[in-house]
Amino acid sequence: MEHDNNNDPLVIGGSVLQSRLFVGTGKYGSDAVIPEVCRASGSQVITVALRRVDMRAATGNVMQHIPKHMRLLPNTSGARDAEEAVRIARLARAAGCGNWIKIEVISDSRYLLPDGYQTARATEILAKEGFVVLPYMNPDLYVARDLENAGAAAVMPLGAPIGTNRGLRTKEMIGILIEEIGVPIVVDAGIGRPSEACEAMEMGADACLVNTAIATAGDPVAMAMAFGAAVRAGRQAFLAKAGPVLCGGADASSPLTGFLGEA
Amino acid sequence: MIIRVNGEQVECAENMPLRTFLEGRGLDVRSVVVEHNRSVVMTDAWEDVRLADGDELEILHFVGGG
Numbered sequence: 001m002e003h004d005n006n007n008d009p010l011v012i013g014g015s016v017l018q019s020r021l022f023v024g025t026g027k028y029g030s031d032a033v034i035p036e037v038c039r040a041s042g043s044q045v046i047t048v049a050l051r052r053v054d055m056r057a058a059t060g061n062v063m064q065h066i067p068k069h070m071r072l073l074p075n076t077s078g079a080r081d082a083e084e085a086v087r088i089a090r091l092a093r094a095a096g097c098g099n100w101i102k103i104e105v106i107s108d109s110r111y112l113l114p115d116g117y118q119t120a121r122a123t124e125i126l127a128k129e130g131f132v133v134l135p136y137m138n139p140d141l142y143v144a145r146d147l148e149n150a151g152a153a154a155v156m157p158l159g160a161p162i163g164t165n166r167g168l169r170t171k172e173m174i175g176i177l178i179e180e181i182g183v184p185i186v187v188d189a190g191i192g193r194p195s196e197a198c199e200a201m202e203m204g205a206d207a208c209l210v211n212t213a214i215a216t217a218g219d220p221v222a223m224a225m226a227f228g229a230a231v232r233a234g235r236q237a238f239l240a241k242a243g244p245v246l247c248g249g250a251d252a253s254s255p256l257t258g259f260l261g262e263a
Numbered sequence: 264m265i266i267r268v269n270g271e272q273v274e275c276a277e278n279m280p281l282r283t284f285l286e287g288r289g290l291d292v293r294s295v296v297v298e299h300n301r302s303v304v305m306t307d308a309w310e311d312v313r314l315a316d317g318d319e320l321e322i323l324h325f326v327g328g329g
Contacts, residue, residue: 031327042301050329052269052321061294062327075328087301091323094303095296110267161327169306211329 008239009157010206012066012184013100013132013153019044020201021231022186023224024211027163034218041224042232046070047102047211049077050092072133075102082121088127100155101126102188103135106254112162116143120150127160128149136188139173144181154183156209159200163212167196177197179202180250194223194230201234202242264316275314282309285322295324 005231008216010017022045025034038046046066049123055060074092082105089101103126105118110215119135120143132153137143141158147155157174160166167190177185184206189196197208210227217223266275273282281304285292295311297304300310314320 023301025327026329030329032301047329048325049325050296051326053290053324055269055271055288058289059296059324059326061324063294063325077328087298091298091321094305095325097322097325167325171312210327 017044020207020235021228026211027215031062031065035067036221037066037224043226045073047073047075049075050088064150072097073100073102077104079105080107085122086125099179100132120219120251122148123147123152124150139170139177141176144177148183154186156186156188159187160191162189164190164193165213167192194226197227198230198234201231202237204238218244266314268320278313280310281312286328295322297322
């Protein structure tokens, strides 16, 4: 194996990605910082949302700030059932941003937790239509299997509720998905700190999607850089395979013989 | 005649091409995607779609999101 991760691409839907950090475009104080965030993070995948145009007020166009090399991952946020998610996905593709789609089906507005059944239904329909489907999901093994069977190109389990910066609260469950699910695991939502993204990658997650933690940082560009480094470090640690954990006692790293003054 | 645009009633001349309507609203036509009566209308078909009384339009664009 190579001793670096320069030759460790992530393949999703037949596309080869060198970066395992996906970034979002929501919540920035100014969208003008987005190109710098893309550069600093090294990310190649970026999420956007689709909303009604405000016919009364001129609004900015987030697309003008997204570098051309980035792969767009539109989400279906706002969808409350599978039909609405499918409708948004078709609109996004018609808008000319490719065939990747992040399925988000949410009818719970307090915790914004995804509906697994509706998500699987939408995934099945869209995968058959040729979309590369990345569903946002609770880290539930049965839902993940349904999504995989429905044709998901990856699954995106949440670490904590959206936008909370609370970290990897679902670590044990994500660990099960990493063991059991064949498609890439992209930890999405809740990651608040680079160390948490690093931990997810060390565990064997294939990628992380980070929006709020970067967008709401005091210095989003510096935080984007930190997340990029953390995801690379975590991936490299995973590939390096950590040594065993010793429970009880100690195991000297230095030889326990040949001390000065030994008889 | 009256059509519904993004959920609101709007006065519109009969048989107006969709393209004429959209351009008349000052929209940057390169950055929006349009649904006419629940069907996506690709940009090159905007000229062909003629608006009729009671039609529904959804006009959407990309915004920041995660």
